[in-house]
Amino acid sequence: MARLRTSRATSAGGVVVSAEGDRPSLVVGMRRRGRDGVTWTLPKGTPSRGETTEETALREVAEETGLQVRITAPLPSIEYTFIQDGTRIQKTVHYFLMAPTGGDLARHDHEFEAVRWVPFSEAGALLSFQTERDLVATAESRLGPPSSGPAPREPAAASS
Numbered sequence: 001m002a003r004l005r006t007s008r009a010t011s012a013g014g015v016v017v018s019a020e021g022d023r024p025s026l027v028v029g030m031r032r033r034g035r036d037g038v039t040w041t042l043p044k045g046t047p048s049r050g051e052t053t054e055e056t057a058l059r060e061v062a063e064e065t066g067l068q069v070r071i072t073a074p075l076p077s078i079e080y081t082f083i084q085d086g087t088r089i090q091k092t093v094h095y096f097l098m099a100p101t102g103g104d105l106a107r108h109d110h111e112f113e114a115v116r117w118v119p120f121s122e123a124g125a126l127l128s129f130q131t132e133r134d135l136v137a138t139a140e141s142r143l144g145p146p147s148s149g150p151a152p153r154e155p156a157a158a159s160s
Contacts (some may be wrong), residue, residue, distance in 0.1 A: 004088040011091065012057035013044025014098040015139040016069055018117065024143055025119050026136065027065050027105070028126060029112030039128040042135070043112075044093050053094045061098060065115050066107030069098040075139055078131045097139055 016027040028040050045060030047053070054071055061069050075095040082089055108115040118126055120140045124133045 004083065004086060006088045006090065009046070009089050009091045010053075010094070011044045011046050012053045012060060012094045012096075013042055014057050014061045014069060014071070014096045015042060015075060015136060016061060016065065016067060016098045016100055017072075017139065017143065018100055023119050023121075024140065025117040026123060026139070027067065027115060028118050028123065029064055029108070030114040030116075031111070032113060040126045041128060042095070042132050044095070045111075054096065057094065057096050057098075062103065063109045064111050065103070066105050066109075067100045067103035069103075070101050071096045072099050073097040073142065075135060075142075078135060080131060095135055097142060 018025050018027075027043065029043055031039050031041065033039055043061045043064040045056065045064065047056040048059070051059070058069060058071065061067065073096065075097055077095065078093045080091055082091070105115045105117075120136065123136045127133045127136065
């Protein structure tokens, strides 16, 4: 059996947080993945040449969600391995806690079929990957009481 080639990949994204009253919510997106069905995931993507990790995260989140955002704090990175076209890819995704500053979920790009706000209390049951569920739990723990978290903002109307 032939040994797989190994490659490294990096992406960056964010946990975009808003509050409606005292219920913090975050933005998630839905993709259809052929035979794998539907996945709900956090926005993230690949750097363009010359971008910093932070610039990539801001751009990718804006493209995939339709929201303009600002970084409020770094979050832990996620690492995982997958096989694509005969290559084992070791991927690191750098995440940031983010707050919306404008935009509209209806303006999300084609990478997500739907984008919506989901309360933190429901995110664990919705997100498809354990690594992202764990990251969201970490993000929620860093918010603290509603008055000490990122500035509350009414979520924009959800879009599909």
